[in-house]
Each structure stands twice: as C-alpha cells, then as structure tokens.
Amino acid sequence: MTAAQAAGAAGGSLRDRAYDTLRRRIVEAQLQPGERLVERDLAAELEVSRIPLREALRRLEAEGLVVLVPRRGALVSPFTPSDVRDLFDVRESLESLGARLAAERADAEGLARLASRLDAARAATRRRDRAAIAAANAGFHTDIVELADNPLLTSMMRPLEARTLWLFRLTAQRDAARQCAEHEELYEAIAAGAADRAAALALGHVADGRAESLALAAAWSHPEIDPQAVAARRRRRGA
Numbered sequence: 635m636t637a638a639q640a641a642g643a644a645g646g647s648l649r650d651r652a653y654d655t656l657r658r659r660i661v662e663a664q665l666q667p668g669e670r671l672v673e674r675d676l677a678a679e680l681e682v683s684r685i686p687l688r689e690a691l692r693r694l695e696a697e698g699l700v701v702l703v704p705r706r707g708a709l710v711s712p713f714t715p716s717d718v719r720d721l722f723d724v725r726e727s728l729e730s731l732g733a734r735l736a737a738e739r740a741d742a743e744g745l746a747r748l749a750s751r752l753d754a755a756r757a758a759t760r761r762r763d764r765a766a767i768a769a770a771n772a773g774f775h776t777d778i779v780e781l782a783d784n785p786l787l788t789s790m791m792r793p794l795e796a797r798t799l800w801l802f803r804l805t806a807q808r809d810a811a812r813q814c815a816e817h818e819e820l821y822e823a824i825a826a827g828a829a830d831r832a833a834a835l836a837l838g839h840v841a842d843g844r845a846e847s848l849a850l851a852a853a854w855s856h857p858e859i860d861p862q863a864v865a866a867r868r869r870r871r872g873a
Contacts, residue, residue, distance in 0.1 A: 639701050641648035649686035652676075659685035660699045660710055660802045662765065671700065671708040694787055708867040712799070721797055722844045724836055728791055729775060733820060735782035737829040744781045745825050747857040750819055751777055759810040767810050774817050778824070778836070816842070 647663070659665045677687050678787065691708050694700040702708050709718070741749075751774040757767035779791045816839045823832040 648682045649689045649693075652680050652682050652687050653690035653789075655680060656690060656694060657697075657699065657796060660694070661796060661803055663800075663804060665710045667710055667713040669710045671710065671726070673707065697793055699796050699800070701755045713797075713851065715848050715851040717842075718801070718847055721794065722840065722847070725798065728787065729778070729840050730833045730837040732779040732782040732784075732787055732791070733824060734829045734833035735784055735787070736778045737824045737827050737832040739783045740824055744777070745802065745821075748774065748777050748781065748821055748824070750851065751809040752814070752821055755814050755817065759814055762810075764803075765803065768799060771813055771817070774800040778820075801847060805843065805850060834846045 640776060656665070656671075665671070671691065673684055673687060677684055680687065690699055691702060695702050695708075699711055700708050701711050736744075751770055755767065755770035755774065758770050772795070776795060778790075779788055782788075816835070820832060820835045823835055
C-alpha cells in the first residue's frame with residue numbers, strides 16, 4: 635500500500651468512526667433534536683480532524699439526521715411533528731408495497747431471517763431492552779423491503795432507515811408486545827404468500843402508530859424549529 639493509499643484508508647476509518655458514533659448518539663437521543671454540533675468540540679472528543687468529521691456530518695445530513703446551515707454550522711435535525719408526519723406518509727405507501735412484493739417473492743432463506751428478527755424482538759421485549767427492541771423492530775421492516783427484491787424500492791427506503799430507527803427507539807416502550815403481535819401477523823401473511831393481506835397489514839401497522847408518535851413528537855421537540863435561527867442563537871450563547 636502506498637503512503638497516499640494508507641492516508642486515504644486512515645481518513646476513511648476516522649470518518650466512519652465519527653459517523654457511527656454520532657449516528658448512534660442521535661438515534662438513541664443522547665443528542666437532542668435541535669442541538670448544535672460544535673465541530674471543534676466534537677473533533678477533540680472523537681480525536682479526529684475537521685475533514686473526516688465534516689464528511690461524517692455530510693453523510694448524516696443525507697440520512698436526515700443532521701442539518702448543515704451555511705456559515706452557521708451543524709445541528710441535530712429538529713424532528714418536528716411535521717417531520718414525523720412526513721415520515722409516516724412515505725412509510726405507509728412504501729412499506730405496504732414492500733410487504734406485498736415480499737409475499738410474492740420471499741424465499742425460504744429470507745423468511746428464516748425475518749423469523750429470527752421476530753425472535754430477537756420477543757426476547758428484547760421480555761427484557762424490556764429499549765435499544766434492542768428498537769433495533770429488532772426496525773430491522774424487521776428493513777428485512778421486508780429486502781425480501782421485496784426491488785432495487786428501486788430498496789434505494790428509496792434506505793435514506794429513511796436511520797429516521798425510522800430513531801422513531802422506533804423513542805417509541806420502543808409504547809406497546810412493544812402489541813408491535814410483536816402485529817409483526818407476527820404480518821410475517822404469517824408474507825410466509826403464506828398472501829400479498830393483498832400482507833399489504834393491508836403493513837399499511838395498518840404503520841398507520842396505527844401515527845397518532846401516538848405525533849403526540850410524542852410534540853413533546854420531543856419544539857413545535858417548529860428554524861434550523862438557522864437555532865444555530866445562530868446557540869452560537870451567540872457559546873460566544
């Protein structure tokens with residue numbers, strides 16, 4: 635490996651480490667919606683230079699987890715009720731399509747993976763492990779999209795994965811047992827090849843959480859946050 639290649643690999647590793655750390659903190663709500671991300675502080679804490687940190691922030695911006703405000707810096711996406719509403723609008727349409735296609739196209743190996751997700755969700759629910767519940771339930775939805783075997787659908791859903799995991803993380807205790815039951819019913823429809831039923835169950839399952847999640851969203855964040863105003867205000871406070 636040349637010196638240039640080694641430097642590039644090291645930079646990529648630092649970028650990935652910064653990305654993984656910040657993504658986990660946002661999804662787990664260790665970093666709150668609207669919170670400003672100060673580059674110099676993060677660079678020192680994560681022991682990376684500004685370049686890989688900025689690359690990580692741009693990647694998080696592409697996932698909708700971070701807002702980059704020109705000449706102002708970065709902050710955690712506000713995740714207002716409007717943002718949550720928009721997420722549900724898209725999920726209801728795309729996830730019902732994914733369930734329909736999964737019922738038509740899933741093979742034995744894919745169904746086995748989906749069943750293992752259910753097992754993981756049940757175990758996490760018994761332990762009342764919020765992080766594990768969120769990961770298993772979000773993974774269940776991601777696996778259904780993979781079983782749909784539609785690259786375009788997969789590419790459309792991928793940018794939503796982090797926001798969906800964030801939503802599952804904050805609502806993990808809403809009614810975990812009920813979510814497991816609904817996932818089991820959806821799994822059975824997909825395994826039986828019942829495309830219409832799978833689509834209807836997926837739509838109902840996503841829609842069922844809309845009202846409660848919107849109510850929670852009002853408490854998670856301010857009713858509306860102007861990212862530029864937040865960045866400017868917090869910058870003045872830190873001056």
